[in-house]
Amino acid sequence: xxxxxxxxxxxxxxxxxxxxxxxxxxxxxxxxxxxxxxxxxxxxxxxxxxxxxxxxxxxxxxxxxxxxxxxxxxxxxxxxxxxxxxxxxxxxxxxxxxxxxxxxxxxxxxxxxxxxxxxxxxxxxxxxxxxxxxxxxxxxxxxxxxxxxxxxxxxxxxxxxxxxxxxxxxxxxxxxxxxxxxxxxxxxxxxxxxxxxxxxxxxxxxxxxxxxxxxxxxxxxxxxxxxxxxxxxxxxxxxxxxxxxxxxxxxxxxxxxxxxxxxxxxxxxxxxxxxxxxxxxxxxxxxxxxxxxxxxxxxxx
Numbered sequence: 018x019x020x021x022x023x024x025x026x027x028x029x030x031x032x033x034x035x036x037x038x039x040x041x042x043x044x045x046x047x048x049x050x051x052x053x054x055x056x057x058x059x060x061x062x063x064x065x066x067x068x069x070x071x072x073x074x075x076x077x078x079x080x081x082x083x084x085x086x087x088x089x090x091x092x093x094x095x096x097x098x099x100x101x102x103x104x105x106x107x108x109x110x111x112x113x114x115x116x117x118x119x120x121x122x123x124x125x126x127x128x129x130x131x132x133x134x135x136x137x138x139x140x141x142x143x144x145x146x147x148x149x150x151x152x153x154x155x156x157x158x159x160x161x162x163x164x165x166x167x168x169x170x171x172x173x174x175x176x177x178x179x180x181x182x183x184x185x186x187x188x189x190x191x192x193x194x195x196x197x198x199x200x201x202x203x204x205x206x207x208x209x210x211x212x213x214x215x216x217x218x219x220x221x222x223x224x225x226x227x228x229x230x231x232x233x234x235x236x237x238x239x240x241x242x243x244x245x246x247x248x249x250x251x252x253x254x255x256x257x258x259x260x261x262x263x264x265x266x267x268x269x270x271x272x273x274x275x276x277x278x279x280x281x282x283x284x285x286x287x288x289x290x291x292x293x294x295x296x297x298x299x300x301x302x303x304x305x306x307x308x309x310x311x312x313x314x315x316x317x318x
Contacts (some may be wrong), residue, residue, distance in 0.1 A: 020028055027141060028208055028267030029237055029274070030104035031112045031179055036082025040209060042143045054131040054144055058151035060135035063159055065090060066128045073120050077129065079158055085167060090127050092168035095175070097188070098156060100131035102206065103145055107132040112179050112203075112272040119279035123295060127169075130280070131156055137181065149181060150217075153188035160193040169229060171195040175296075179203040179272045180237070184210060187219025187227065197224040199297050204231055204238035204271035218243045221245045225295045230275060232256055233267040246301035250274060250285070250309050258311030274315055284316025285309070 026040045043050065050234045064074035067089040078084045097120055107113045107130040120126045136148035156176070163169035174197050178186030183205035190197040202219045210218045221227045221244050229244035234253040250270070251257055259266035278285050278293025285292035287305035292298075309315040 026208065027264070028103065029268050031102050031269060032110075033263070033265030034104075035265050036104075036140070038140060038142045038285070046147075046231045050144070054136070054147050055151065057136035057144075058133065058148045058155065060133075061152050062132040063156075063157045064132065066117050066121065066130070066132045067091065067094070068121055068125055071118075075158065076128075079155065079162060082162070082166060085163065090163065090169075090276060091125070091166055092170065094125045094127050095173040096127040096129065096163070096169055098129050098131055098160070098174070098176045098186070100133065100156075100176075100178045100182040100185050101137065102178070102182045103142065103262060104138055105179070105182065106134040106137075112269075112276075115272065115276045116177060116279070120295070129159075131178075131185070132184075133185070143209065145181060149184050150188055153185050154192055156185065157192035157194075160189065160197070161195075164195060165192075169222035172198050175199040176202060177201040177203070177275070178205075178219075180206045180228040180268065184218045187223040188216075191216065191220075191223040197245075198226065200224040200227045200244075201275065201293070201297075202227065202229040202244065203275055204233055204268050205229065207235070207237060207239045207241070210227050211241070219243060226299075228293075228301065229295050230271045230292060232269075232271040232274070233264055236264050237268040238271070242304055246290070246297070246303065246305065246309065248285075248287060248301075248305045250292070250307055256311075257309065271278050271317075273313070274309065277313065277315055281314070281318070284314070284318040286318050 176186040183202035227244040233255040234240040282294035287307035290301040
């Protein structure tokens with residue numbers, strides 16, 4: 018049962034659709050709530066795509082090593098884990114598929130999409146927040162399994178997530194046994210995370226390099242500088258072509274900019290460094306402001 022004092026706010030899914038949600042947490046989690054949170058996180062799925070199977074997914078199972086050994090996973094290629102946010106998935110038109118296509122268009126990668134729709138789909142937002150570290154633990158378990166059995170190279174592995182998925186990405190990298198090369202946090206969700214610290218949300222200590230792209234800072238996304246490099250396109254709060262009211266649109270721009278940057282790694286210039294790209298610009302340290310176009314292609318370079 019929810020707390021008696023309801024606390025309603027607006028939040029958006031990755032497609033920009035807005036919902037009025039109650040974020041009041043129960044004073045005590047019932048056993049039923051705990052079981053539901055655990056079971057929904059256990060339904061997290063992993064889908065591998067490579068240039069050998071750019072559209073035909075291969076599902077990887079943590080408890081079935083043969084599903085991994087018989088897959089197209091190639092340890093000689095960099096690996097990219099990509100995940101969605103609240104009420105998201107890896108279906109057609111989703112942010113993870115957009116990013117998958119960008120990577121496979123520019124090189125040979127193991128792109129593994131993390132689909133946690135069962136946990137992420139609840140309208141009880143607080144339950145989804147409780148699921149985030151559990152989902153991250155499953156991702157870390159797969160990372161460790163790939164490293165120990167398939168020679169995954171942590172030095173060429175990046176974990177990418179949007180909104181709530183940005184926190185999944187950061188925690189997954191943090192929980193893995195080896196230090197991951199990079200985490201990309203795409204407008205990490207603010208709601209119920211802005212008061213959390215490292216180890217509870219994405220943070221620069223999660224990987225060797227952590228880059229955050231803020232596109233709706235202070236509203237749906239976090240405003241704080243929490244990465245090694247924090248980019249604030251167009252100031253980081255409002256995005257051209259979206260309008261002040263369309264916060265869902267601005268929240269979604271983070272993954273649109275990022276996907277475009279993979280194909281155009283020098284397009285999003287901020288002074289002497291570049292935002293996004295297939296690998297993080299090693300010179301990017303600190304806070305950066307840059308401008309974009311109001312429609313695709315968004316990069317000015």
